[in-house]
Amino acid sequence: MHELEKLIDRIVDRVNINLRKPAFDVGPYIRRLIELEQFVRFYGFYGLTQHHPIHFLFINSSIAGSYFLGKCIVDNSVLYKTDVRGDELKAKGDCFECQSLTIPLHDDEVIHIKDSYLIKTLVHNHSHDPESPEKFFIQNSASMHYANIHGSPIEGCFLGPFATVDLTRLHDCVIGAHAYVMAGELAHCYIKPGQIWIQGGDYFNFMYRFPEEVLDKYIHLQPGCHPTGIFMDFVGEHKADFESVFKVVQSSRPIPVPEGASLSRYAVVKGNTEISENVLVSQRAYIENSWIGRSSNAQENCYIINSRLEGQNITAHGGKVIHARLGEKVFVGFNSFLRGTPECELRIGSGSIVMPHTIIDLEEPLEIPEGRIVWGYIRGAEDLEENSLPLERLAAINDRFELGRMSFDGNGLQLVEAFRHRIDHILEANGANFDGTAKHGHAQRARNISFNTIQPYPEGNFKGLCPRIEISQ
């Protein structure tokens, strides 16, 4: 038996031990899911710039096709085409504010992935766990295709495909397919597939759940099988384009990259596409035949096709925008799937917020007015009524409120403010406000990255595993 297979078995046992309550066996989901050959086919790559602190350490791990930036440790883990972005980690001397406390960091924060198996997962942002500000750990955990682990240390967890854990600390939890959780801290929970849950401390609680029959069409997970459904078919159709960008060492820029903007050499750009100033296009983003307005960002695993984005648009990790026209400062949350067609175009007015994991799959043209908040499952105007609100209406709520499958408790203004604050933070961090000399963000810092590639042992007992590698300043 190969060492890599043994490693995967060890990971399965460790996750299962943590998940004895809720009783859950991750084995059938990840064991033998990916052929050994696949781990040899793809190289890992880490970005080197003068702007990011450096410490990479890989110990007895497989990192096929995975991307690293900033400070990361990967220890007895399997990362398959996973993005670990340590470019927003906290630094030595920073202070972590929590309630009335201010905790100064005695060291740079490091993302530490141990005894875990992450498939096509995105790990980003800094730990929002006040208990370990220097270490963002992912331990004894497994995550499936296109899961997002965002500012969320996890321990003993299983994340289904397209699941997102956002600014939440998790112990021994199972997060179902396409479920989204932002809830502070959770232990021993089972979050059902398609559950969208946003809890703002004691201030508010937002809940929505996709109808099972709808969710199954888009993403469905069975033990021992790859995930299936429209989401998987969609990414599958665009796979080949990515293979071509990965097989050259340095690619020439396919389109002009204006002042203050950056276009990852590991992004796909096709058709008549234009990007404007201060735009960030991250690795594994796919832009086809679209216009990306000033200060927008297109994050990892996002797809923007046949669309026009007016400016300051955020398309978050895994967001998909097809045949759409988005006004200024429209926010499209994690793993949202917005699919218009040439006949049924989607228009979204300025300042609207598309909540994470929203599915808009049009059967008729649809125009969403300015300043709306949108969620759930929308095929046309009728669904929109049940799955959106004007932001000012939400802001006026201060009690329980229900609409269709959505229920809200608490202070609407707090939710609206939280979103607005976050959107401004994301734009700032990504360099949207760069003025040519100051207010740098990722768009400017990522302009000049060199990528180092890591190949595993090509054959033998250690086939698919990397030797121990440490890179430091």
Added chain:
Amino acid sequence: MHELEKLIDRIVDRVNINLRKPAFDVGPYIRRLIELEQFVRFYGFYGLTQHHPIHFLFINSSIAGSYFLGKCIVDNSVLYKTDVRGDELKAKGDCFECQSLTIPLHDDEVIHIKDSYLIKTLVHNHSHDPESPEKFFIQNSASMHYANIHGSPIEGCFLGPFATVDLTRLHDCVIGAHAYVMAGELAHCYIKPGQIWIQGGDYFNFMYRFPEEVLDKYIHLQPGCHPTGIFMDFVGEHKADFESVFKVVQSSRPIPVPEGASLSRYAVVKGNTEISENVLVSQRAYIENSWIGRSSNAQENCYIINSRLEGQNITAHGGKVIHARLGEKVFVGFNSFLRGTPECELRIGSGSIVMPHTIIDLEEPLEIPEGRIVWGYIRGAEDLEENSLPLERLAAINDRFELGRMSFDGNGLQLVEAFRHRIDHILEANGANFDGTAKHGHAQRARNISFNTIQPYPEGNFKGLCPRIEISQ
């Protein structure tokens, strides 16, 4: 001033301190010789297989375009497009025989390059220094284009372009352009350009020196300039072909690679070329429109063009064979330049030995009979008379002997035996004798290498330098 420029200045000072006798200033030869931009353009690459012990350590160094295999440490050094092959190093427990002594190794041997600047240099084979069997050091030294450091630890040395030091330990020596030295141990020597010197202990001494005006045509070095001459023009003409093999991550095999043979993905293969069983084609080898017979090896920086090699042919590091037909087991030594033309073909009979650094540049067709040893400068039949001997005639010499510019002292049989022994060893080490199950060599072990690439900082103060990288098992 960039850190890389400071590093080069420090190296210059260290080499000069060592070379105060013979008084020699390496500064003008290497300072600002290569543009800073060039150090950013090329990636270093190290090979990973299950057959080679692994320990790479790069500290405060630039390794642009350099290749590594086996155990290597690069410490405060600049390696520009240099090959460091640690695949023939001694292993822990091996015994080093020297005179009547047997010295067991307490550790694996490591190539340790410190405070040195090597340009397009080849470092290979294990240390033949009995005084440090575990450490093959290259220290406080500088070497120029296409120098070969073969089994030769050096300290405080300057090697000119196309110079070769072979199984010789050097302290504080200057080796002129295209000079070849195999002489046990040397200190504070200046070896003139074009000097060929082979000393077999007390047994024999072979000397030849190229006429200055001839050598200048082929290779000429002036302070502050790149080397010039026919050798540099020749490699320059083929540069573009190499750029194309370096810019893809994995290349498909351009021609079939038979059982037991290996063709480096960093070699150039063009035209109607065929390689036979058990053939080794190393990285940076160039094969065009040629037939490479069974069990031959084409080593780093060699060029084989419009030629036919019958089998068991060795084309050593930097050897060039153009418009030639070589019989079986013809040996072509380091940096030899054998250039026929369509009108003036070169034929060399089986079992002949072309000594290192020989220049055969034909103005008429030439046939060298079987079993000859050839050296020096040859344009046609007349030169051949003065620059070759039947091996059995050389074997019969047991005194002083002179022919043209060559002088020989001692026992000819010893020289012939030494060459034959070495040729057999090279064939064996390269896998020429592989029988499908046993007698593996480089040709078999190199069949499946994965290459990891190392890019330097792309900008800023550390531009062109790598972070600290350590790779271990």
